[in-house]
Amino acid sequence: MGLRVAVVGSGPAGSSAAEILAKAGIETYLFERKLDNAKPCGGAIPLCMVDEFDIPLEIIDRQVRKMKMISPSNIEVNIGQTLKDDEYIGMCRREVLDGYLRDRAAKLGANLINGTVYQLDIPNNDKDPYTLHYADHSNGSVQGDKKTLKVDLVIGADGANSRIAKAIDAGDYNYAIAFQERIRLPQDKMQYYEELAEMYVGDDVSPDFYAWVFPKYDHVAVGTGTMKVNKAIIKDLQAGIRNRAARKLEGGEIIKVEAHPIPEHPRPRPIRGRVVLVGDALGTVTKSSGEGIYFAAKSGRMCAETIVEASNSGQKVPTEGDLKAFLKNWNKTYGATYLVLDILQRVFYRSDATREAFVEMCADIDVQKLTFDSYLYKTVVPANPLKQMKITAKTIGSLLRGNALAP
Ligand SMILES: Cc1cc2nc3c(=O)[nH]c(=O)nc-3n(C[C@H](O)[C@H](O)[C@H](O)COP(=O)(O)OP(=O)(O)OC[C@H]3O[C@@H](n4cnc5c(N)ncnc54)[C@H](O)[C@@H]3O)c2cc1C
Known part of the structure; x- marks a missing residue:
């Protein structure tokens, strides 16, 4: 019997992993608890992601070519003058991007299961399968039907509140909390943000990060983040960014309010046996820029490539040692990037x-x-x-x- 892999979570990390596994002909199960999930996110992606992950242009709502950095004393600096005509930062709605990547993985052969995984039974040897317990929502109910699935290997791509990380006792990480309001602006105000994103810095908007106004297809996302995880503080900081951008946001109507943790660094024990974490579950967001989409997708892809290679395209079951090659390769490729961005944030x-x-x-x-x-x-x-x-x-x-x- 060939290798069976469960990928829990179909954000950018999970779908990118499932796609590679399915392409290699490996029996792949991709779990997603909410098929229309709109992950709270600024939705900014770098150009190389569009290219490397073949993202069609219709998935990108706006191509941002101008970025304003705004200092605590409101000095505005325009950045983006060095961009060539075909260079931009992509702005996406996560429900659109995630839906696209997930459907593509399914079309390539991953078995998509609309289910919430709530328990993982770990075998006490390195041969027996893992058992996933999940609530199957394919009948439309939120509660779902209780089912189980046996697999040889599990990829935890279930985000910052990962259950798979808990199941393998991967350990905690420090996290920031990000808060965001989606604001629909009157047309003349929206025009200003047509190709423009703003980043604000200052104690009033965040003690350790930045606040943002990012354009979406028919509204702007206005938010902030901080490592000082405290509800009262985050509300004050959000009031800070609303206040700083007040003139530009005048007449806007709040259409959605969202908050979510952002991991600060990787978990201490992200691999145990034949279970491995990727994306936010692992902790791949960068400091300074708080960027996570590309790194989630990339970690999912790199992890899956390691599995394809170690299993000889699904002929045998990889070991914990095989999976560790993924992390080694990851650190070799991106270690310096994480270090530089960490230092920048501290300075x-x-x-x-x-x-x-x-x-x-x-x-x-x-x-x-x-x-x-x-x-x-x-x-x-x-x-x-x-x-x-x-x-x-x-x-x-x-x-x-x-x-x-x-x-
Ligand atoms: C407010 C905010 C703004 C941000 N802005 C940006 C930005 O502009 N650009 C950027 O690059 N990054 C940004 N980030 C970071 C980025 O959102 C994350 O790094 C990225 O979503 C990580 O992807 P992932 O696939 O690892 O996890 P997620 O996107 O969290 O996906 C996890 C998936 O797993 C599913 N799931 C969870 N538990 C289960 C379960 N038990 N069973 C089945 N399914 C499950 C979830 O429904 C979800 O679809 C931002 C984060 C926040 C909070």
């Missing part, structure tokens, strides 16, 4: 003085080019050494001018 989101310095620095064309290239293409483009030195000097200059390095 620049520290105080209003460092944030002023950060925004000032963003006005520099070389900095913009480097930042956009690394965001859009996920390759830290090695600038020539002279340019690199110039950027470093400018960074330090900005920090000194803002007196940001004072203790």
